[in-house]
Amino acid sequence: MDKMPRWADIILVPFINLVLAFFVAGLVVLAIGQNPFDMIYFMIKGALGSTSGIGFTLYYATNYMFAGLAVAIAFHARMFNIGGEGQAGIGGIGVTLVLLAVDWPHWTIALPAAIIGGAIFGAAWAAIPAYLQAKRGSHIVVTTIMFNFIAAALLGYLLNGILKSPLSQNAESLGFPPGAHLPTAHEVLAPLGIAFSKSAPLNISFLLALFCAWGLWMLLWRTRLGYEIRAFGHNEKAATYAGISAVRVTIIAMLISGALAGMLAINVVMGEQERLIAGFVEGAGFVGIAVALMGRSHPFGIVLAALLFGMLTQGGFELLWEMPAISKEMVLVIQALIILFTGALDNMVREPLERLFIRMRKAQS
Amino acid sequence: MDGANTAGRPETGAPAIELVGISKAFGPVQANKDISISVERGAVHGIIGENGAGKSTLMSILYGFYKADAGEIYISGQKTEIPDSQAAIAAGIGMVFQHFKLIDNFSVLENVVLGAEDGPMLKGSLVKARKTLTSLAEEYELDVDPDALIEDLSVGHQQRVEILKALYRQADILILDEPTGVLTPAEADHLFRILRNLKAEGKTIILITHKLREIMDITDTVSVMRRGEMMSTVKTSETSPEDLAERMVGRKVLLSVDKKPPTIGDTVLKIDNLRVVDDVGVERVKGISLEVRAGEILGIAGVSGNGQSQLLSVLGGYMNATGSITLNGQAIDLSGKNSDGQSRRARGIAHVPEDRQSEGLVMDFMAWENIVFGYHHDLAYQKNRLLMDNAAIRADTEAKMERFDVRPPHPRLQAKNFSGGNQQKIVLAREIERNPDLLLVGQPTRGVDIGAIEFIHQQIVELRDQGKAILLVSVELEEIMSLADRIAVMFDGHIMGERDPAKTDERDLGLLMAGVNEQQGAA
Numbered sequence: 001m002d003k004m005p006r007w008a009d010i011i012l013v014p015f016i017n018l019v020l021a022f023f024v025a026g027l028v029v030l031a032i033g034q035n036p037f038d039m040i041y042f043m044i045k046g047a048l049g050s051t052s053g054i055g056f057t058l059y060y061a062t063n064y065m066f067a068g069l070a071v072a073i074a075f076h077a078r079m080f081n082i083g084g085e086g087q088a089g090i091g092g093i094g095v096t097l098v099l100l101a102v103d104w105p106h107w108t109i110a111l112p113a114a115i116i117g118g119a120i121f122g123a124a125w126a127a128i129p130a131y132l133q134a135k136r137g138s139h140i141v142v143t144t145i146m147f148n149f150i151a152a153a154l155l156g157y158l159l160n161g162i163l164k165s166p167l168s169q170n171a172e173s174l175g176f177p178p179g180a181h182l183p184t185a186h187e188v189l190a191p192l193g194i195a196f197s198k199s200a201p202l203n204i205s206f207l208l209a210l211f212c213a214w215g216l217w218m219l220l221w222r223t224r225l226g227y228e229i230r231a232f233g234h235n236e237k238a239a240t241y242a243g244i245s246a247v248r249v250t251i252i253a254m255l256i257s258g259a260l261a262g263m264l265a266i267n268v269v270m271g272e273q274e275r276l277i278a279g280f281v282e283g284a285g286f287v288g289i290a291v292a293l294m295g296r297s298h299p300f301g302i303v304l305a306a307l308l309f310g311m312l313t314q315g316g317f318e319l320l321w322e323m324p325a326i327s328k329e330m331v332l333v334i335q336a337l338i339i340l341f342t343g344a345l346d347n348m349v350r351e352p353l354e355r356l357f358i359r360m361r362k363a364q365s
Numbered sequence: 366m367d368g369a370n371t372a373g374r375p376e377t378g379a380p381a382i383e384l385v386g387i388s389k390a391f392g393p394v395q396a397n398k399d400i401s402i403s404v405e406r407g408a409v410h411g412i413i414g415e416n417g418a419g420k421s422t423l424m425s426i427l428y429g430f431y432k433a434d435a436g437e438i439y440i441s442g443q444k445t446e447i448p449d450s451q452a453a454i455a456a457g458i459g460m461v462f463q464h465f466k467l468i469d470n471f472s473v474l475e476n477v478v479l480g481a482e483d484g485p486m487l488k489g490s491l492v493k494a495r496k497t498l499t500s501l502a503e504e505y506e507l508d509v510d511p512d513a514l515i516e517d518l519s520v521g522h523q524q525r526v527e528i529l530k531a532l533y534r535q536a537d538i539l540i541l542d543e544p545t546g547v548l549t550p551a552e553a554d555h556l557f558r559i560l561r562n563l564k565a566e567g568k569t570i571i572l573i574t575h576k577l578r579e580i581m582d583i584t585d586t587v588s589v590m591r592r593g594e595m596m597s598t599v600k601t602s603e604t605s606p607e608d609l610a611e612r613m614v615g616r617k618v619l620l621s622v623d624k625k626p627p628t629i630g631d632t633v634l635k636i637d638n639l640r641v642v643d644d645v646g647v648e649r650v651k652g653i654s655l656e657v658r659a660g661e662i663l664g665i666a667g668v669s670g671n672g673q674s675q676l677l678s679v680l681g682g683y684m685n686a687t688g689s690i691t692l693n694g695q696a697i698d699l700s701g702k703n704s705d706g707q708s709r710r711a712r713g714i715a716h717v718p719e720d721r722q723s724e725g726l727v728m729d730f731m732a733w734e735n736i737v738f739g740y741h742h743d744l745a746y747q748k749n750r751l752l753m754d755n756a757a758i759r760a761d762t763e764a765k766m767e768r769f770d771v772r773p774p775h776p777r778l779q780a781k782n783f784s785g786g787n788q789q790k791i792v793l794a795r796e797i798e799r800n801p802d803l804l805l806v807g808q809p810t811r812g813v814d815i816g817a818i819e820f821i822h823q824q825i826v827e828l829r830d831q832g833k834a835i836l837l838v839s840v841e842l843e844e845i846m847s848l849a850d851r852i853a854v855m856f857d858g859h860i861m862g863e864r865d866p867a868k869t870d871e872r873d874l875g876l877l878m879a880g881v882n883e884q885q886g887a888a
Contacts, residue, residue, distance in 0.1 A: 243706025
């Protein structure tokens with residue numbers, strides 16, 4: 001028998017967490033002499049108050065979905081892939097090489113090719129730590145962290161060397177051919193008579209991320225491979241008893257994880273910047289860890305968590321603009337508090353609530 | 366330790382321990398319901414009950430691990446609060462846990478003194494402890510070398526150290542939780558001699574066990590617990606094992622296994638000179654040879670940790686070995702790609718592992734996910750090349766749950782929410798229903814309640830009667846003796862000898878388990 005009804009588990013607990021987080025964040029804002037209600041107002045307005053705001057929110061959410069899904073699949077195999085940042089960066093190289101190689105006639109052809117490029121490069125970057133974990137027992141947390149630094153350095157090296165655009169002063173590649181341009185929300189919605197901001201970078205990759213979430217759900221709960229990954233993640237010893245190969249599961253789960261992280265580059269590199277720029281991941285790979293934690297490693301939860309984090313990111317930028325007294329660091333504090341309450345302090349709310357439900361059930365019977 | 370009864374504790378005629386109306390709930394589960402018992406000074410009092418009956422909770426309350434929701438504790442007639450184990454020790458209560466709480470790389474002396482030092486410097490305490498230990502050893506047959514390291518001691522000796530620890534802290538009341546679970550029969554006999562000596566000195570002993578024979582052997586009074594309630598307390602001399610079993614389960618129970626003589630066929634499993642080296646390079650199985658034929662149950666007896674687990678792991682396909690094993694005359698791989706669990710299952714070997722919670726089941730998986738565990742590649746469970754047919758699996762689960770009387774019969778319930786007996790039935794249903802040529806069974810009834818034991822034994826015998834070969838590993842001698850058609854005893858990685866269950870007894874097997882073969886001389 002479950003301790004709580006499902007709706008309480010999925011909706012009530014996160015909601016109370018959020019309220020608590022905003023309450024404490026409000027206290028912090030109050031302490032620096034600002035109005036906490038203004039803070040909440042500007043954050044929400046900034047994230048959802050205009051099609052531009054929504055466009056940016058969903059654009060960030062797309063990144064967080066890819067990164068969160070990448071962390072989640074590894075979690076299910078009881079591995080902590082902290083290397084999403086680096087895998088996404090290397091995925092960007094894959095996307096760039098594919099898109100610069102051919103003068104693509106149309107995005108419908110360029111996109112599948114770019115997905116393959118990004119996924120393979122991301123997976124390859126994850127494959128090395130995966131192999132070291134499976135065969136040599138080197139802890140995946142340590143190796144993936146180190147691979148983030150290598151990836152960042154490699155990206156910087158390439159963008160100052162052979163990939164550098166001769167037309168630019170900056171560490172960036174040549175622009176992609178116009179045929180590789182992904183439709184933006186503005187372009188997709190305009191023929192339908194819906195006016196959407198031209199400036200927002202939201203593009204078709206958002207749908208790709210949603211599709212990946214569905215695909216991951218199917219993989220985990222409908223296929224043999226997903227069954228084996230989950231069995232291995234829950235109980236490694238039992239998995240061995242059942243004849244499930246630890247090496248195989250470890251490596252495959254990490255390859256999928258790396259591929260998902262690599263696809264993040266589709267959104268940023270192909271969808272928004274249309275060229276490769278050093279440091280383009282901008283920490284989204286790390287945010288993915290919090291997204292996966294908050295979404296309880298369930299694809300549906302991750303989509304919701306990614307939307308929330310998208311709102312936080314976009315709302316945070318707006319807050320900086322609207323309330324100059326709130327610094328960049330303060331925005332980080334607010335975001336961190338939300339992560340703290342929703343992820344790390346989850347049991348603080350969950351356990352008393354479970355007891356409450358049990359008591360209520362007892363009182364009824 | 367001059368005089369076990371320290372000054373300050375009243376010497377009255379009051380019971381040594383009296384519990385009045387103890388209740389304890391964990392969330393919705395009422396682990397103890399209004400429990401009252403009274404144990405006379407100098408008595409050996411047994412507490413029996415099935416798993417989850419609330420015995421351990423009750424003792425944890427007495428030792429200060431849990432706080433009761435309601436009720437009172439009287440020690441020697443005085444109302445006593447026991448908020449933590451320090452208070453329990455101060456009240457004269459000593460506890461010997463099922464899993465010892467010893468520090469392996471400390472000496473016996475250091476373990477005894479630990480937590481009961483007289484001051485910041487150790488020397489004085491150690492000298493005093495050495496003297497006490499010597500006198501205790503003489504008094505109660507509790508002899509252990511005070512300078513030996515715990516890791517070098519046998520399990521039986523380690524248990525004596527636990528008892529010494531309690532006595533050194535001047536315990537008047539000794540609680541032992543399943544003390545014989547890890548002992549050979551000879552060690553258990555020695556333990557009981559110690560307990561009788563302690564009793565003669567006026568100590569009060571509470572013995573928690575599920576073994577009816579021990580209760581009959583040593584206790585003066587016995588309390589039966591069922592589902593958190595104290596069902597009855599009776600004088601041991603006025604009861605019988607059948608009567609106790611019935612009180613525990615709430616219905617009549619068949620204690621012995623009802624089986625026909627075996628119809629033995631061809632050799633199914635043949636093991637020749639099998640050697641197993643574990644992860645840390647220790648040889649655990651040292652060249653054993655065995656045969657199991659169709660229609661028979663070969664029971665492997667032995668104290669746990671003598672290589673039986675490794676034998677099962679090799680046969681089950683998750684440990685490498687050297688030597689040779691044939692199944693129905695054909696060799697099976699002992700290392701490499703075709704030696705994993707999948708290959709074994711494909712060859713018709715089913716395996717009910719020793720530890721269902723860490724091996725046989727994924728506790729967070731639902732029953733229907735567990736019922737295909739290891740067989741999830743089976744074509745019957747696939748919808749197409751990509752997807753599993755979850756609906757078909759659930760239907761299959763429902764049928765198997767009904768046939769094996771798994772309660773509650775809900776395929777969507779997580780394995781961890783079933784009782785031990787029902788978890789074991791899920792594993793058995795999965796393995797037996799595959800109709801294997803060879804069934805490996807490890808500790809089939811460990812932590813399983815008496816009612817389910819009866820059912821599980823019947824299922825195993827039924828499979829035997831269908832002409833299948835069964836290899837049974839159990840540390841419960843009674844189980845081996847009643848189920849097996851042939852008994853092999855393992856000791857230190859060797860087979861010490863084989864016996865016909867009809868022509869042997871516990872003493873003979875006990876000696877083999879301790880490494881002595883009277884028919885061939887010592888090993």
